[in-house]
Amino acid sequence: MSLIPGIAGKHGGCVPVNLTRITVPKEATIPAWERYKQLRQVNPAPHSAYLRLHPTTFLSSPPERFLSYSRPRVLLLAGSRKxxxxxxxIVDLIRQDLHNAVGENVNMTKFCGVEEYETVWQLVSVIEGSLPEGAPVTVDDGLGWEVLRxxxxxGSMTGAPKKRSVELLKSIEGHERGLYSGVFGCWCAGxxxxxxxxxxxxxxxxxxxxSDEEWIVGAxxxxxxxxxxxxxxxxxxxxxxxxxCGFGASS
Incomplete structure (x- = not known):
């Protein structure tokens, strides 16, 4: 792996570009549901999911929340000095995104706090935003969608600044990521x-x-x-x- 020249930034010139490797295991015979249960056992995570929408199957065990809102909140994960x-x-990047959606009421309430999961240690930052005082309640109904959009x-899956990082990644990776590095979740009527x-x-x-299955895995x-x-x-x-490990294999 070679390092990609970044764009000089105000934080020590450390501009991240998130490279992705795609692996396609073959000749698998384990049913998708059994594979998902194995994945949950070997890699437990708070946002696991199994979706079977024929002809597509999606198994996931991510420890990383992207965005949660009654009031918008983003959790960004990392580790080490770098x-x-x-x-x-990325905190600066997300603060800007929330400022564009809700205005001035955006604050970082936690920076690089340590959280422990069964297979990883992570540094977590939390950014919270809310509508200005006195804003009409009706505006809040669609606020979550606007923040998500x-x-x-x-940003943790692209780099910063987003536009330039995505341009670099497109030219380097040479393929579409598909679902990987996107988001999934739920939205309620309230x-x-x-x-x-x-x-x-x-x-x-x-x-x-x-009989062969071809599963695409991003890392x-x-x-x-x-x-x-x-x-x-x-x-x-x-x-x-x-x-x-959920496939009984390793890289």
Whole structure:
């Protein structure tokens, strides 16, 4: 893995570009539901999901929430000195997204707090925004959708600034990511919603008949000027193996 020249930023020149590796395991015979239960056992996560919408199957066990709102809140995840700089830049990015949606009432209530899951340690930052005092209640009904629209794609899965990072990634990766690094979640009739980032996930599309299955798995990491190529490679493999263990395989 080689480092990609970034764009100099105000936080030490550490502009992340999130590279993705796509793996397609073959000759699988385990039923999708059993595979999902295995995935839940080996990689438990608070935003797990199983969706079977023929001919498409989607299994996911991501620890990363993207956006939750009764009042909008974004959780961004990272780790290490390099990741703290990355986290700070993405915090700035999301604060701007929320400012564009709700105005001035945006605050960072937590920065790089440590959260422990069964297979990972993570640094978590929380940004909260609300409508100005006295805003009509009717405006709040569609606020969640507006915040979601303005926040996509997740900055932790692209890099900052988003537009330039996406341009770089498109030219480097040379393929579409599909569902990977998007979001999935729920929206209720009362206006609330909860959305997580599609990572630690696998995707199957029954495009051809036969006993073989082709599951697409995405894994990657943020590359900055502080990145160590070997460390980034090992991090990517650790993320990938968290999903592949559900297949009885590893990278």
């Amino acid at each position: 990741e703290i700089a990355e986290n700070l830049m 303005r926040s996509l794609p997740p 206006g609330g919603g909860d959305w997580s980032v599609i990572i630690r996930s696998c995707f199957l599309h029954d495009s051809k008949k036969g 990657g990491g943020a590359i900055t000027a502080l990145s160590d190529p070997e460390a980034e490679w090992e991090e990517m493999k650790a993320k990938l193996n968290g999903v592949l």
